Amino acid sequence: MTGPSSRLAQPVARAFQYIGNRISHLEILPTGVRAFGSSAPESSVALIRQLRERTGAPMKDVKSVLVQCDWDSEAAYTELRKKGLAAAGKKASRVAADGLLGVAQESRAAAVVEINSETDFVARNDLFQHLVSQVAKAALLAESSPGSAGEAAVINMEALESASVELSHPKLSGRSTVSDAVAEVASIMGENVKLRRGFHMSSSSGFVYSYLHSSTHSGLARVVGLLSLEPQESPSDSQSGSDPAELSTLGESLAMHIVAQRPLFLSKDLVAEEALQHERNILTSQALASGKPANVVEKMVSGRLSKYVQEVALLQQKYVLDESKTVQAVLNDASKQLQRQYSIGRFLRMEVGEGIQREEKNFAAEVAAQAA
Structure with a gap:
């Protein structure tokens, strides 16, 4: 006859065996984060990244659902949709400008x-x-x-x-x-x-x-x-290790000038030949359209091209805080005061958004489409 203690011992032993099996599969990561090594495939990181990019869902939810679905990507995607975590339209296709x-x-x-x-x-x-x-x-x-x-x-x-x-x-x-x-x-x-x-x-x-x-x-x-x-x-x-206060004031004002005047090149010597040729072609077409003689057209183009360089080359630009001086002249004056020559x-x-084509929306058409 089996006694009460014997009947209790069997389920307890089975419980300890179950716990022992689970512990044998438990991986303790160096950071203290626990993960079941046998449950996740070697490509788990790739699966998480792919599903996350596909759905836009938070990483913790993506990983949780993948574990729940035994790392079946399609089943996890369906589950995320059920939970409302998968975006109906892919956000990545929308313009971010x-x-x-x-x-x-x-x-x-x-x-x-x-x-x-x-x-x-x-x-x-x-x-x-x-x-x-x-x-x-x-x-x-x-x-x-x-x-x-x-x-x-x-x-x-x-x-x-x-x-x-x-x-x-x-x-x-x-x-x-x-x-x-x-x-x-x-x-x-x-x-x-x-x-x-x-x-x-x-x-x-x-x-x-x-x-x-x-x-x-x-x-x-x-x-x-x-x-x-x-x-x-x-x-x-x-x-x-530190810069003089006067130099700091100069640097900040020149940085403000750059924002205001939009230079494209540091100096006239660094203006790209491609940019010069492009501008030369435009100016020549404009001058020829005026009906002037060829020698006059050449002088007109030369003068306007010189003005273009002064507008796009930082050192040749008129200083935004004192247009009677160029940026180069301001640098020279400051260098004399600081008793040391400085250059940019x-x-x-x-x-933000420069060069990005912004999406033009037809609001009336959008409302009509929603009403249809």
């Missing part, structure tokens, strides 16, 4: 990134703004390729997207890649959010200055001007 520029700056280096949204409403959201600020900080350390003479370095976007970023916002916190952080914010905002481009500028012996136009928060703006001021080499003080090494003007 609004957004913000984020600037992270040190005395000798600065990085600027553009993150786009579909509407100004999202661009004014504090979560979106937090994302832009944190990505700009990550961009300071990102890999970049040298720009042409006088231009900022171009940040490698693949490297930046893979970089680590720390978010600490009530709606989204923790460490992830930049790419994942952008996708999470897009999912929360319900809009297409894209990291579009980034630039880096640094100086080994000079300083980098910026001007942020229409900036309502530190490090955020819709138009940004950057430039580096380089001193004439001097072994005794080239490694000085590189510059950048960047504006």
